[in-house]
Amino acid sequence: MxxxxxxxxxxxxxxxxxxxxxxxxxxxxxxxxxxxxxxxxxxxxxxxxxxxxxxxxNPRRAGHPAAAWARRTVFAPAQLDCVAAIMLKVLDGKCKMGPADKAAITAVYDVVKGQAGESLADEVHDLIAAARQGMDADLAATVHGWRTRAEALIAKPVMKDFKAFIGAAMPRTEETT
Missing domain, CATH: 1.10.287 (Helix Hairpins)
Incomplete structure (x- = not known):
């Protein structure tokens, strides 16, 4: 090390x-x-x-299997942007994922949020952290603006490939310990 x-x-x-x-x-x-x-x-x-x-x-407690998967997976910077964009979409209330997928992508985000993406910076991660604590109308509008900006920054084929990647590889159910 x-x-x-x-x-x-x-x-x-x-x-x-x-x-x-x-x-x-x-x-x-x-x-x-x-x-x-x-x-x-x-x-x-x-x-x-x-x-x-x-x-x-430094092993951690079991947690969500998607978090363990994310720790074992090397994400490209564009894929890290995709994770952040999906989190913005979840927080904006526009995500069509089911509860299990939302929990899984949230667990993945928590693992990778400190890694550098391609286009989205710390400002987005600070916004996501604030929104997860609770939102008022102003914060909701800011999340919406960043979500649309993130979707515009990420090429559709990149996001489509990322969604196929997580659809095939990301675990979705909580482990019982």
């Missing part, structure tokens, strides 16, 4: 240097953004590996 932690620090430092070089104009945008994207992917993969090792070393 220490080796991966050290590698994460190295890759993160490289990412920060790339961002600074881009901001200072020391690196051409096209090449810089391509390098930054590659670095972000590497960082995401390392983070997933570290999380898997951490979870194995």
């Amino acid at each position: 220490q080796q991966i932690k050290h590698r994460i620090a190295e890759v993160y430092a490289r990412r920060e240097r790339l961002k600074q070089a881009l901001a200072a104009g020391e690196l051409a945008a096209r090449a810089g953004f391509a390098q930054l994207e590659t670095t972000d992917r590497e960082l995401s993969e390392l983070d997933s590996r570290y999380k898997t090792l951490w979870d194995a070393a």
Whole structure:
């Protein structure tokens, strides 16, 4: 685990240097953004590996089987955006999933919410956290706005593929302990 932690620090430092070089104009945008994207992917993969090792070393209580599945699954950044968008849809009251699917996707979201998506940032996760605590009319309007924005950001084929993926792989029933 220490080796991966050290590698994460190295890759993160490289990412920060790339961002600074881009901001200072020391690196051409096209090449810089391509390098930054590659670095972000590497960082995401390392983070997933570290999380898997951490979870194995620090077992949790049983919980929802979808949460355990999510901890074992490596999600692409676009898939992480899909999870957040579905959570927004659930909170907006527009989700057509049944109760078991909603519980499962919520368990998945709780596992992956700290991982970096492709387009949706921490602001969305903060909004989801606030909405899960309770909503007033203003917060409901904000959730609705973000839901429609998220749906516009995610290409329909990406969401369709993600829904097929979770439909085939994600467990839906609570474990009894």
